[in-house]
Amino acid sequence: MASSFRAFLNSPVGPKTTHFWGPIANWGFVVAGLVDMNKPPEMISGNMTGAMCVYSALFMRFAWMVQPRNYLLLACHASNETVQMYQFSRWARANGYLSEKKEEVKSTEL
Numbered sequence: 001m002a003s004s005f006r007a008f009l010n011s012p013v014g015p016k017t018t019h020f021w022g023p024i025a026n027w028g029f030v031v032a033g034l035v036d037m038n039k040p041p042e043m044i045s046g047n048m049t050g051a052m053c054v055y056s057a058l059f060m061r062f063a064w065m066v067q068p069r070n071y072l073l074l075a076c077h078a079s080n081e082t083v084q085m086y087q088f089s090r091w092a093r094a095n096g097y098l099s100e101k102k103e104e105v106k107s108t109e110l
Contacts, residue, residue, distance in 0.1 A: 012068045023063075023072040029056075030076065033083035041094035049088045056081040 013019040029052065036044070056077040063073035092098045 013070060013072065019066075019068070019070050020072065023070065023076045026073070026076045026080070030079045030083055033080065033087055036087060037083075041090040044087055044091040044094070046088070046091045046095070049084055049091060052084045053081060053088060056084060 008014050009016065015021070033052075060074055060077040060081065063070045063077060089098065
């Protein structure tokens with residue numbers, strides 16, 4: 001067990017590198033998004049949430065392409081993307097962007 005722990009410590013994605021501490025710090029975005037789920041959708045910033053969606057999508061690709069592959073960063077940004085997309089849908093629904101308009105539905109039925 002000690003040898004496997006030592007191997008983890010000295011690995012290219014171990015705690016002695018930014019490949020480890022960067023994703024650990026980024027989990028704060030996921031936690032903040034989860035906490036914000038209890039807030040009313042009127043408090044959500046559409047611009048900031050959209051920016052966070054783009055940010056996480058870009059860094060998911062980065063985490064996949066960087067060598068060695070950073071699965072911790074990939075999991076962090078995939079989780080953040082999920083949380084932020086949910087928040088974005090709450091914001092869009094509260095601002096009327098996702099509600100169905102009855103007039104459009106009636107005109108397509110004719």
